[in-house]
Amino acid sequence: MTDERNADDEGNVGDVGPGFMEAADHSVRQGIQGYLMGFALAALLTVASFYVLHTTLIWGPGIVVMLGVLAVAQIGVHLVFFMHLTTAPDNTNNVLALAFGILIVVLIIGGSIWIMNRLDERLMPIEQTTGQTMQMP
């Protein structure tokens, strides 16, 4: 158990998976500062999202885009400050898996919205079709 503990906790300074806080050269103060920073940034972005909804500062249709940008920014803050996703070499696998996950999510959500909107455009509204059939003798 001692060996495992050493290998787990004292070695591998640059060798941390997502979510793991404590490497050898991280003090408690640094850890708390990191989470405080993430919390402040995330709170700021959340408040901005709720504020943007009712603002007249931005052109109406742009609000949805702005909300999307704020959400993506906040997810980024969470990944970096809370889940400790870094560019360190031992995080390469995690980052690659995340990239693949984002690809799938974009395909599912973007593809669904795209296809269903095109279908809506191509199909005639129901009232119109029923009106036409009723007019036909």
Next chain:
Amino acid sequence: MSATEVLRAPHPHEFDPYKLGHGNGGGHHDYATGHGEGGPASKRVIVGYGFWLFLLSDIVLFSCFFAAHAVLQTATAGGPTGPQLFDPFSVALETACLLTSSFTCGLSAVAAGVRNMLWTQVFLFITGILGLAFLLLEAHDFAAMMARGASPQISAFWSSFFAVVGCHGGHVTVGLLWLGTMMAQVFFKGFRPNIMRRLVCFNLFWHMLDIIWVALFTIVYLIGEGR
């Protein structure tokens, strides 16, 4: 210049800030673990990676619910629409609860990192209380919506709404059960390596729930209201 001099690598710390050549200072002296001759990566890295893959697959699951909800935005079938029944204040309160719980969960990880039993338990407990407050608020919201005629069977819009928000709420419920289990395990078994790895996984899970909630309040509540 002899062959041995050419082959000899310079001292890695001079040019290798990420210790690609010296993954750890321990047993495998000259190689990073997880890189070929360096041997397998440490168990913590592997466990974190595996759980990360599970979380990503969970996010893909959620993306299907999100896609359904986005497609069914206007399918209210003459019934009440979302903006008529959403309570922005309650959503803001739920967001605050979950974000703060994510923060205290991180603080519990810091405390567990230095093996401080008291603060680990205190922060885990606060995390649980905030998670429970979130769930109660959400249940209250659901009850209020149903009382005003928006149950899942009213229209496709409300079906997809209760599916995506309910799925997140279900995840929070499971997370709370896990949280209670972890508090008991940390208390009775101490900060053993396997318990520490479970704490890492729980932290990742809880932060992932907050990420899903960010997407959820943006897509379902804010953008839904903006339309």
